[in-house]
Amino acid sequence: MNYFHPIFSIIVPVYNVEQYLPQCIDSILQQSFPYFELLLINDGSSDSSGIICDEYALKDKRIRVFHEQNGGVSIARNIGIENVKGQWIIFIDSDDWIDKETLNYVATNRKDADFIQFGFRKTNGTVLEYSNIPNEILELSSQDYCNSKVYHPAICGYAIKLDVIKKYNLKFPVGIKYGEDQVFILKALMCSSFVVVLNRHFYNYRMRYGSAMNSSLSFSMAKDHLLAIGDLLDFSITYHIKLNSLYISVITAFIKTYFGISIRGLRCIGEIKEIKKNYSRFLNCKDYCECLPAHFRIWNSYLFVVGYYFYVRMKLILKLEN
Template sequence: MKRPEISVIVPVFNVEQYLSRCIESILLQSFYDFELLLIDDGSFDNSGKICDEYAKKDDRIRVIHKENGGVSSARNVGLCNAQGNWVCFVDGDDSIEKAYLSILFVENLKESSLVIMNYLDDLNVKDIQLSGKEMVKYFIESKLIRGTGPYCKLFNNRILKYNNIIFNTHVHMGEDGLFLLQYLYCIDNMIVLENRKVYNYIQHPGSLSTKYYTFESEYECFQLWHRYLCQFVEKYGEVFENVEVVAWKSRVDEAFLRSVQALSRHRPRYKFMRVLHLLEAIPKEHTDNFGFYYETNLLRRKLSRFLIKKRWFVMYWLYSKLDFLYNMKYGKI
């Protein structure tokens, strides 16, 4: 049986309201040579049934039902089962325009290891093919590092499998960026495409980007972002000496701030002594560097930065609780 050119992986969890639109948008692609993997991550609404109904209608669809393990777990199951030469991701509550796969499947694809389509409106990115140090330099200078979601990208399945690149299931925010950084470290060429407005991202109250997770999960995300930054600096040292890396280091700062903020967010409710223990266990080098690249005009952010850098953790905890209650009262959280 001939391998499909592209495996489209869709993690599905309780998205019955959006799922049919998502699947239909994929089946209507002008590019036909693909398989569609619908990974039902233990949905308890009608999402699983909807997947099965579509699989009966189109032999390009494969449905895999699994116990709930989160979006990274679902994507990893998709990666394990993907038979295509290339892999792309679409979220179950999003949709794509008819030309989405055709645009990603560029003519000179075999000469590259990654296709990235910019989807950030404020980035002026043009179509370009890059390799080696120029690839890393462009990725940093163009600030594409801000667009690290798995969508609008085409990954080489052989490279993914050879290097065992999967999503980190312990990290629940920023795991898609970590996945991309692992992949970038293993390749030496890529194609960048300007924004074509062909991916329709839907953000709603249940979206992952609206949630905070445990300190442990958020802090592990920060540590991994920091580690990958150091690895890239070691591999492409002279590039990092000559380009502005504020966008990258801002992502590291943002991950650090999220981890600290998690201690005063909804769940779990950390007790005072537990909070102090976790904060005091943070290495001084991390608090010393925090906020150096994360510019902000918000007074509350500046105050948080000041208290953390000073390691005045009792005062920070009291302030963060008051700030959290204030934002809850006025509906800002």
Template sequence: MTVPKISIIVPVFNVEQYLPRCIDSILNQSFRNFELLLIDDGSSDNSGNICDRYAKNDFRIKVFHKKNGGVSSARNVGIDNAIGDWIFFSDADDELFPNGLSILYASIGHNVDLVMAGYERYSNDGKLAYSMPIRSHRILNRKEGVRNMFRPLYYEYQGYLWTKLFKREIIQLGVRFDERIYFNEDRLFCVNYLCLQKGNVFYTTTPVYKYYERSSSAISTLKKEFNYKFLTDFDSYIQIMHLVSIYGLLQDAKIIKFSFISSYMRIQNMMKYNGIQDLKLKSRMKNVLYQYVSSIDLLWYYLVMYGKRLAKKLGMNKKSIVRKFFRKYWFNE
């Protein structure tokens, strides 16, 4: 059997309504040299049967049924069984543009170890909600790649897995998903990968992926109901700061500190919104936060996030003062 150029890993859990759309979009790719790994993570609906049915009709599809262990566990099973030169991750309720893999694979020259592409965001009823108007591409070194995880050049967030093409031989150096982390595990994976790669990052805004917003997604549900698993978002930043420190990819970790503080504030606000008075937890989180950020960091964070009132008192334009604080302190610009 010829080794496929790309291994596509799709974790599957109770998505029978959307799964055929995802699989069909992959099988209809103009780029044909791939394998598709469907990881059924203990689905209780018909998702597992759908996977098996597709596998009977296409030799490129491999199905793995496992006990439910979460999306990170499912992705790790995919990594352990992938044989392609490159790895692509997709969510089971999204889809690829027909030329998505072709665009990604055509970009692997220029000493490239990671390819990042654009996406379009759709509402669950199929209406286009967002599309990047800029069509651009550039080459980044790995330091710039890490920076882009926290201060994106184009999109509002770049920590997701989809739209990226990873080199499997780099992943085999020890990059795995931490199965104890339930939120921000994707950005942690990306940063870990960037720390180990030696080559460049090819970054294009050309869309290759359709991301669908669902009201039942983990994040949207979390906004309404506090989930203690979200505390692992906090843990992910601790690991990220440790990684970039070891590999010397950031002389100053202020960019990550800003995100770390933001994570802390989000959790505190959600606890307040849901009426949770866990004083021990709040105290523990605060103690952990102060192990990595200083009182000065927190002061500048507040100046950036709550600069509107200060700007009004000083008679200054909010955007001007926020931009000044933000760039000077957090990004040394």
């Protein structure tokens, strides 16, 4: 076993984070478990982030740097996936950091898992919140995991076996800014047989103004959630994967968010027409309807009626105003 046959491949997309990047990289290089590679994907940074990446790569052969034009975090992560050499992939954001024993604990307790979860902390200098983790290590089937209530939607805090990612050609959806993590995680879960949930918090998520997790609701977010629904359903149809309770609950949450944001943030009649047009394709597509349970289709129809009510109401308001 040597550094050039790593157990873990750590993918870090980098974009204009010169202030935080050294802490992120140092936390990875200081791991007590040394058998990993670090892929730094410089996503067209305009500050000194790219230079920082190159300087670290000169000091440690486990680091590989990829300089790309700015394409967004999904494209950057996908470039990392295409170039990994390890058996497991872990994604870390470039303004976050991990504890020293992270890789050692994951490696020691990975068993025959396809998918591993560990805890994270949200912090802004002071710990604000801990993710939900069990008191003892859990070893679960994918189905039991989906019913366990420990799932979280952010990509931080997961290790995924490369074999699963390659077999199903898993990639982050391009063009979706809000919800891309959940789409990737759910696909990986649906393709996994055995899941290990660790009982310790290792990942430190930096809460800062302007980060995706802190972004306010917007019409753009609503449209992204609709794209995420389509991506998940297309994947389940392509690979003949039956939707489980977690899949259904996430899709339901996406739909609720889509309607909630869209209706609250309407600015013109054109946006209402776009809502109707985009959502109609789910109700009118036979493949989508067949892969969802009956009660879900009824609920979808109800949402469509509610949406139409707001459509009519808005037309009336505009007519009265004119």
